Amino acid sequence: MSMNTRLHAHRLARSSTRVGTAIVAVAALAFVLIAGPCVIESETHAADLARAIRDIAAARHVPFIFKASYDKANRTSASSYRGPGLADGLRILKRIKADVGVPILTDIHEAAHADPAADVADVLQIPAFLCRQTDLLLAAAATGRAVNIKKGQFLAPRDVAHAVAKVTSTGNTRVIVTERGTSFGYNNLIVDMRAFPMLAELGCPVVFDVTHSLQLPGGGDGVTAGLGQYITPLASAGVATGVDGVFLEVHENPPRAKSDAQNALRLDALDALLERLMRIDAIVKTPPGPPAANGQ
Numbered sequence: 001m002s003m004n005t006r007l008h009a010h011r012l013a014r015s016s017t018r019v020g021t022a023i024v025a026v027a028a029l030a031f032v033l034i035a036g037p038c039v040i041e042s043e044t045h046a047a048d049l050a051r052a053i054r055d056i057a058a059a060r061h062v063p064f065i066f067k068a069s070y071d072k073a074n075r076t077s078a079s080s081y082r083g084p085g086l087a088d089g090l091r092i093l094k095r096i097k098a099d100v101g102v103p104i105l106t107d108i109h110e111a112a113h114a115d116p117a118a119d120v121a122d123v124l125q126i127p128a129f130l131c132r133q134t135d136l137l138l139a140a141a142a143t144g145r146a147v148n149i150k151k152g153q154f155l156a157p158r159d160v161a162h163a164v165a166k167v168t169s170t171g172n173t174r175v176i177v178t179e180r181g182t183s184f185g186y187n188n189l190i191v192d193m194r195a196f197p198m199l200a201e202l203g204c205p206v207v208f209d210v211t212h213s214l215q216l217p218g219g220g221d222g223v224t225a226g227l228g229q230y231i232t233p234l235a236s237a238g239v240a241t242g243v244d245g246v247f248l249e250v251h252e253n254p255p256r257a258k259s260d261a262q263n264a265l266r267l268d269a270l271d272a273l274l275e276r277l278m279r280i281d282a283i284v285k286t287p288p289g290p291p292a293a294n295g296q
Helices: 003-013 043-059 086-100 111-118 134-142 157-168 193-199 226-241 267-282
Strands: 017-019 022-025 030-037 064-067 104-107 125-127 146-150 174-177 206-209 245-251
Touching: 017 134, 030 043, 043 064, 043 086, 043 226, 064 086, 086 104, 086 111, 104 146, 111 125, 111 134, 134 146, 134 157, 146 157, 157 174, 157 193, 174 193, 193 206, 206 226, 226 245, 226 267, 245 267
Parallel strands: 030 064, 030 245, 064 104, 104 125, 125 146, 146 174, 174 206, 206 245
Antiparallel strands: 017 022
């Protein structure tokens, strides 16, 4: 059996993780976009971006989940903008969910935030640096919401199995795993394309966080720098491995973004990138045909 045949059979064996009106794909030809600003900058800004991304994704028939953080608790510098905070941030996300009509993903950094965030968010995200924190994983799982586990920059892909097991030990099987790069020396990350089939072996939908993988952590003298000019080739390579979706930080004017300005995708570049990625995805996830007869 060829590698493509084995991977296709494995995808079909996984069960769907339903998220509102979007489906994190686990069968052939399905694909999801998780996108939004790194952090909520204002209610109007977040809502406008959510509407714009929703419309672009809908035109491409791509299921869309809006992502934004109410608090960036892991900023490099204590003086960096963190967001509106739990109460106001969740109020904004709740309003976007109702008015824009999109599922919501947001990250939590403390176990005590799981329940209030779950009242609004369809997906609770575990930040990469916190992916081994047992209490945080169990609290997120106990809400019954889908849980997106970011693979730590310090972990081998198969080590994520232990984080997944912590979530599923509660009876919650709605788990997504996300690749976001691996530490590679000082202030740099690298994406090992072997990680995607390894993560797929865990039996969970696999998402590629393209823009965070292009960070240069701490490489900007107190801020995180990035290499946003490589979004298209890196995203294309990741989708070619057969991932179930992509995660993109999107901003209408990245240089003015209050977080991750150097590795965000420009809003006006999203449509062309989605078109490219969907073409690649369709090729990769086309079921293999029967082997050619000898001599044909």
